[in-house]
Amino acid sequence: MMARAPLLISILNWNGLADTLACLAALEAQRLDEADELPWQVLVIDNGSRDDPRAELAARFPAVELLRLARNAGFAAGQNHGLRLALARGHEAVLMLNNDCEIDGAAIAAMLRQLRAEPGLAALSPLIYCLEAREKPQMVAAWLDWGRHCSVRPSAPTAPRPPGLPAMLPGTALMLRCEALAGIGLLDERYFAYYEDNELSARIAAHGMAAAYCQQARAWHASRPVRQYSELALYLSARNAWLFWREHTPAARRRGLFRHLLAQSLAEIASLRAAGEAAKCEAVVAGFWDAQWRRFGAPPARLRSPWWLRQLMCRAPFLLSQLLADPRAALRARLARWRRPA
DSSP states (O other), rough: OOOOEEEEEEEEEEOOHHHHHHHHHHHHHOOOOHHHHEEEEEEEEESSSOOOOHHHHHOOOOSSSEEEEESOHHHHHHHHHHHHHHHHHTOOOEEETTOOOOOOOOHHHHHHHHHHHHHEEEEEEEEESSSSSSSSSSOOOOEEEETTTTTEEESSSTTOOTOOOOOOOSSSSSEEEHHHHHHSOOGGGGGGSSHHHHHHHHHHHHHOOOEEEEEEEEEEEEEOOGGOOOOOOOHHHHHHHHHHHHHSOOGGOOOTHHOOOOOOOHHHHHHHHTOOHHHHHHHHHHHHHHTTTTTTTTOSOOOOOOOHHHHHHHHHHHHHHHHHHHHHHHHHHHHHHHOOOO
């Protein structure tokens, strides 16, 4: 079947109808003349929300298609419904758009034009800025550093990416060429949520395809500090970091992998502990524990870890993270502190 529009915009909603309605209103209000030449269709996927959004969506945005899932399948599985529809209907591209993100018609048109102009591009992201401080960069450039086992996110869009390291694009407002998507494959549903965009970025590079940030497109995305993340989000992020870096780090760059990842988990625990978030510290420990046992996919109903591991990881997380990240520097700093005269 031929698509009615070259682009499908897929928006995932989960108990966030107010954000979704605001996102749709922004798309409709900012559909510029040039965007009309590159029309899109909008699909809202409701990921098993408590309240049925069909009546309100139909009343306010009758042209928007709604797909309601019976349960919360997670970000990856939820968005995969949209990706499958884009492939089945013959769309040229699909834009995965977070419901708490604002992007205008000119930006979407610029992204689609660049995708058409550069056949080797599989994926594009706009330059993403903070919704609360609109000139503050949130994600305007990024790459995967296999040696340090972390993603590098400079604050300048023009920051040069080191040769040999793949671009990392967030799933916030990610445009994918459907022809490339058919070869690369859908989002990995073992991640449920968090790190599925890292994984897709790595897979794009492994297939010899390019991913880039569109310098002519901007989007604004809600942001919050890590200490405000839910326990579930912290669990998934901690767990999925191990899944991603273990599976995708090249064999020649795996030295220090366990030490680096454990240091990152401990640094996060230290930050949460300083904020008095004991339950969130335990969520990070549970993520670490389940990752070691290869428990991925949908999270458990109750986050668990052995009491001795919680005691060990939460006792002095900052010191332990420093020792793991750079043992020599941490020991030198500790010795200098001990030798300092009172």
